[in-house]
Amino acid sequence: MARFHDLEVTDIHKTIRDAVVVTLKPVTGAAEAFDFTQGQYLTFRQDFDGDELRRSYSICAGKEDGILQVGIKRVDGGAFSTWANENLNVGDTLQAMSPMGGFFTALDAGNEKNYLGFAGGSGITPVLSILKTTLAAEPNSTFTLVYANKGVNSIMFREELEDLKNINMGRFNVIHVLETDAQEIDLFTGLVTEEKCAQLFATGWIDIKSIDTAFICGPEPMMLGIAAALRTGGLDDGQIKFELFASSQPGRAKKRAVSTDAASAANQATAAITLDGSTQTVEMSKDVSILDAALGNKMDAPFACKAGVCSTCRCRVLEGEVDMVANHALEDYEVEKGYVLSCQSYPVTDNVVVDYDQ
Amino acid sequence: MAEDMSIESYLAQGGVLTNPTNVPPRYRAELMKLMATFVDSELAGAAGFADVINAGPGIKERIAAAKIVLEKTDNADRVLKIMGEFGANTDKYANHHPWTARLDRGADIGASRTEQDMRLAVFNYPLDGWSDAVVMNLLMGRAVAVQMAEFSMVSYQPLAEAFRAVAPVEARHAELAEEGIAKLAEDGEKATLQASVDYWWPRVAASFGAADSSKAESLKTMGLRKSTNAELKTRWEAETKAVLDGLGLTSG
Numbered sequence: 001m002a003r004f005h006d007l008e009v010t011d012i013h014k015t016i017r018d019a020v021v022v023t024l025k026p027v028t029g030a031a032e033a034f035d036f037t038q039g040q041y042l043t044f045r046q047d048f049d050g051d052e053l054r055r056s057y058s059i060c061a062g063k064e065d066g067i068l069q070v071g072i073k074r075v076d077g078g079a080f081s082t083w084a085n086e087n088l089n090v091g092d093t094l095q096a097m098s099p100m101g102g103f104f105t106a107l108d109a110g111n112e113k114n115y116l117g118f119a120g121g122s123g124i125t126p127v128l129s130i131l132k133t134t135l136a137a138e139p140n141s142t143f144t145l146v147y148a149n150k151g152v153n154s155i156m157f158r159e160e161l162e163d164l165k166n167i168n169m170g171r172f173n174v175i176h177v178l179e180t181d182a183q184e185i186d187l188f189t190g191l192v193t194e195e196k197c198a199q200l201f202a203t204g205w206i207d208i209k210s211i212d213t214a215f216i217c218g219p220e221p222m223m224l225g226i227a228a229a230l231r232t233g234g235l236d237d238g239q240i241k242f243e244l245f246a247s248s249q250p251g252r253a254k255k256r257a258v259s260t261d262a263a264s265a266a267n268q269a270t271a272a273i274t275l276d277g278s279t280q281t282v283e284m285s286k287d288v289s290i291l292d293a294a295l296g297n298k299m300d301a302p303f304a305c306k307a308g309v310c311s312t313c314r315c316r317v318l319e320g321e322v323d324m325v326a327n328h329a330l331e332d333y334e335v336e337k338g339y340v341l342s343c344q345s346y347p348v349t350d351n352v353v354v355d356y357d358q
Numbered sequence: 359m360a361e362d363m364s365i366e367s368y369l370a371q372g373g374v375l376t377n378p379t380n381v382p383p384r385y386r387a388e389l390m391k392l393m394a395t396f397v398d399s400e401l402a403g404a405a406g407f408a409d410v411i412n413a414g415p416g417i418k419e420r421i422a423a424a425k426i427v428l429e430k431t432d433n434a435d436r437v438l439k440i441m442g443e444f445g446a447n448t449d450k451y452a453n454h455h456p457w458t459a460r461l462d463r464g465a466d467i468g469a470s471r472t473e474q475d476m477r478l479a480v481f482n483y484p485l486d487g488w489s490d491a492v493v494m495n496l497l498m499g500r501a502v503a504v505q506m507a508e509f510s511m512v513s514y515q516p517l518a519e520a521f522r523a524v525a526p527v528e529a530r531h532a533e534l535a536e537e538g539i540a541k542l543a544e545d546g547e548k549a550t551l552q553a554s555v556d557y558w559w560p561r562v563a564a565s566f567g568a569a570d571s572s573k574a575e576s577l578k579t580m581g582l583r584k585s586t587n588a589e590l591k592t593r594w595e596a597e598t599k600a601v602l603d604g605l606g607l608t609s610g
Contacts, residue, residue: 219363237518306447307387307390307441
């Protein structure tokens with residue numbers, strides 16, 4: 001079950017003008033929960049004017065670095081990333097869930113593999129973690145990175161990558177592809193598209209036939225183009241690892257979009273929730289599901305999938321009206337009788353009365 | 359720069375999603391349903407099979423049956439872990455339903471599910487002794503093979519990877535069943551076996567879902583399906599018929 005732990009910010013510095021690298025230290029007792037695998041990400045939560053936002057950021061540290069570090073690039077209009085870039089300080093506490101994600105392959109010191117990484121902009125963070133860890137753990141493997149950016153000024157971790165190149169001569173190569181800044185080699189200017197990849201393969205910059213595994217992290221069109229080129233180059237789906245952090249993270253699917261202005265005062269509801277024979281009346285936001293309201297008030301309401309699938313959280317609405325946004329479990333006749341999936345149901349009226357015992 | 363692409367059009371063009379944060383609500387719901395169906399079916403399948411371990415005629419058979427129970431539970435766990443990343447309470451989930459519960463053997467439920475869980479309808483029917491269990495395991499094992507081949511290509515990468523790992527394990531279960539049936543057929547149990555084939559064939563066939571499912575197109579654009587229910591069923595019928603022919607049995 002997903003749980004949040006406290007992390008202390010021990011260092012924060014800019015890697016480019018609008019991106020920070022944040023070093024985190026689990027507070028006493030939580031260290032074990034943050035043992036990560038290269039390429040994984042952390043999901044943070046933070047309150048903004050009463051609204052909880054959750055955002056995921058990839059770990060950029062290598063395993064052997066012995067630290068927990070994430071890179072956060074400021075997104076225009078992004079509450080969390082702007083806050084992290086402008087207001088976060090050393091000594092502050094952040095809350096995150098244990099590392100998650102499967103953007104990695106198993107490493108073995110005996111491997112002699114050739115890896116290929118593609119990163120677009122801040123998509124470098126998990127790829128950096130992977131390549132640092134791989135170069136350290138597999139002394140006979142090679143790593144080629146194709147790194148796409150707008151211009152020289154927007155290259156995150158540029159110096160760190162140069163250092164890695166020098167330490168791992170002959171095993172690690174970086175190809176910077178810049179959208180706007182001209183480079184000596186024409187091929188390295190423009191976008192990383194399917195055609196660009198095909199040219200990199202055809203001209204020998206990348207020996208696609210020798211590649212064992214490819215990692216791609218970038219915006220959607222870039223991922224599609226690269227994946228298509230890799231498949232044409234002979235890689236199968238099992239050899240291509242993706243990590244996508246959509247340019248427009250839909251955020252939490254908590255609720256249909258309600259403007260926060262309209263929400264502030266008028267958006268409250270009173271819910272009387274009956275569970276195991278006793279009734280508790282709670283004040284709740286209409287942006288919170290009935291289930292979360294019950295759980296948030298220390299009621300041991302039943303639930304399992306929280307996705308409207310398993311029907312464990314079924315309850316019956318006795319008074320008032322709720323909006324059930326998804327239902328994959330209840331039959332029509334049950335809905336007619338007033339049964340709802342509490343994990344998918346949000347108050348519509350100012351007063352609702354629900355019963356889990358019926 | 360052409361970076362503004364909606365998740366929907368990204369998926370329609372064969373894009374892959376990799377973590378819960380960028381999964382749109384509708385996609386999430388369909389994905390959870392797919393995962394819950396798999397987990398519930400594996401747990402119900404394992405629970406039902408656990409009861410027949412002791413009915414195995416020899417120690418080899420009992421080992422094979424126990425191995426199948428272990429591995430199906432393990433396969434459920436792999437996918438349940440992914441549900442956990444979406445916020446499902448995995449500990450509660452594994453125990454929220456009595457997985458051994460079955461209806462009557464003659465119950466007429468078609469392809470509908472019970473209200474309590476998402477297992478495929480076929481897993482609501484009880485096994486009737488050892489040879490019946492082996493036949494069910496062969497027919498359903500072949501169906502799982504067809505479904506795993508399909509779902510190994512789903513657009514949610516962690517789940518596609520889980521199914522790629524599960525596929526060979528499930529394929530082995532069907533092989534074990536085939537070996538088991540060959541042995542039972544040698545021992546002259548052909549009539550009993552044929553009766554079980556006749557019982558399970560339509561029920562397993564129904565597990566592929568309605569041929570006219572209206573959701574197929576939207577699932578396709580989300581990258582959650584490639585083939586239609588009818589195509590998968592036809593594939594299963596052809597492949598399984600060939601196996602049954604080899605064993606001297608007739609398909610339904």
